[in-house]
Amino acid sequence: MARVVLVTGVSSPMAARVAQTLREAPDVRRVVGVDSAPPSGEGWATYAPEASGDGAPAAPTLEYAHVDLHDESLPQIVADSGADLVLHLGLDADRGPHREDHLLGAMRALTAAQRSASVRRIVVRSSATLDADDAAEVERHARGLQRRRPDVSVAVLRFANLIGPSTDTPLTRYLDSRVVPTVLGRDPRVRFLHEDDAAEVLVRMALSEETGSFDVAAKDSVPLSHCLRRIGGQRLPVPASGLRVLRGLARHGRIAYASASAARSVRATLDAARWDTAPLERVLHWSPSYTSAQAFESYAGSRACAQPPRGPGLRPIHVLALFRATLGR
Numbered sequence: 001m002a003r004v005v006l007v008t009g010v011s012s013p014m015a016a017r018v019a020q021t022l023r024e025a026p027d028v029r030r031v032v033g034v035d036s037a038p039p040s041g042e043g044w045a046t047y048a049p050e051a052s053g054d055g056a057p058a059a060p061t062l063e064y065a066h067v068d069l070h071d072e073s074l075p076q077i078v079a080d081s082g083a084d085l086v087l088h089l090g091l092d093a094d095r096g097p098h099r100e101d102h103l104l105g106a107m108r109a110l111t112a113a114q115r116s117a118s119v120r121r122i123v124v125r126s127s128a129t130l131d132a133d134d135a136a137e138v139e140r141h142a143r144g145l146q147r148r149r150p151d152v153s154v155a156v157l158r159f160a161n162l163i164g165p166s167t168d169t170p171l172t173r174y175l176d177s178r179v180v181p182t183v184l185g186r187d188p189r190v191r192f193l194h195e196d197d198a199a200e201v202l203v204r205m206a207l208s209e210e211t212g213s214f215d216v217a218a219k220d221s222v223p224l225s226h227c228l229r230r231i232g233g234q235r236l237p238v239p240a241s242g243l244r245v246l247r248g249l250a251r252h253g254r255i256a257y258a259s260a261s262a263a264r265s266v267r268a269t270l271d272a273a274r275w276d277t278a279p280l281e282r283v284l285h286w287s288p289s290y291t292s293a294q295a296f297e298s299y300a301g302s303r304a305c306a307q308p309p310r311g312p313g314l315r316p317i318h319v320l321a322l323f324r325a326t327l328g329r
Contacts, residue, residue, distance in 0.1 A: 004029065004031075004032070004082050004083045004085070005019070005023075005030070005031045005086075006031075006033075006083035007019040007086075008087065008088045009088070010033030010034065010039040011039055013040070013166040014162070015089040018087065018202050018203055020062065021203050022206065025203070030060060030063070031060065032065060033063065034065045035090075039064055044062055045064070047064060049081065065077050069105055075112035075116075078113065078119065084118050084119055084120045085121045086122040088110070089202065102138075110124070110141050113152060114152075120151065123205050124142055124154070124156045124157070125157055126139065126213075127158065138156070142154050146211065153211045154211055155205050157201065159193050159217070160193040160215075160218065161190060161193065162192075163193070164298055165301075167195050167299065175228065175233055178233070181236050181237075182228075182236065187224055187225045189221035189222060190224055190292070192295040192296055193216055193218060193290075194218070194294070197216075197295075201284070201288075215275045215276055218290060219288075227296060
């Protein structure tokens with residue numbers, strides 16, 4: 001039977017690339033990309049619900065449909081399209097300032113899959129940048145879907161820090177700041193996943209029938225200090241209490257870096273021993289082609305060519321806040 005695939009988060013280059021690759025897969029006749037913002041690039045048609053009926057074109061179609069996290073548009077499109085394979089890759093989640101959007105998007109996708117009589121498989125992207133409680137909640141709901149709908153196979157992919165020429169995440173914005181606050185006396189090692197490997201593993205997992213939660217990361221890691229030297233960021237070691245002050249300012253919109261999501265991206269590799277990529281390699285017979293060092297170099301090289309503007313530096317009020325935190329006042 002010809003498959004209908006639905007991919008969320010297609011305004012991001014990686015999700016759009018996954019959708020385009022799946023269109024070329026055998027037996028796929030239609031790919032519907034959904035997001036709150038349209039994908040870039042050519043080849044996308046406007047979603048038409050009636051196209052899912054008989055008489056669909058022989059060549060696989062690639063369509064975009066606008067959805068809103070806060071209404072029933074996503075479950076409706078899943079039902080109307082007749083999708084049997086759903087990939088939840090975000091809904092502007094990496095660029096949204098509100099952590100609840102991460103959970104809401106995942107819950108909407110899982111609920112839509114549960115309600116649809118046509119869905120037989122769903123793949124959910126999770127990430128090191130998610131709060132631990134949020135990530136656990138996503139996986140709990142994924143397991144719940146599997147119990148309630150044993151006819152639906154569910155896979156969750158936990159990505160290490162995604163990086164590459166087209167990647168825009170809290171961590172890359174943190175690294176791109178003119179002055180980068182770090183914890184005094186610590187130089188954490190960061191574990192990466194190149195965007196090419198991320199796209200490939202998503203396609204491979206989508207077209208398989210494997211179920212469960214899987215870690216996806218390169219085997220090695222890179223010191224944060226090396227990353228900052230490579231791209232020219234000025235490292236500013238501050239006490240842990242001072243970094244918490246900056247995160248508080250970031251949370252209230254006063255500065256654009258040192259956010260909690262960026263901190264989680266770096267801190268995720270402190271638990272590197274817990275990352276176990278062997279189950280993924282075993283079921284898919286696949287491992288990332290880029291090491292963490294190579295993945296970061298790909299990002300750094302593209303950044304040097306593009307020469308993007310540096311993020312903001314510390315203002316006097318931020319220096320005062322750090323000074324008070326250092327003195328414990």
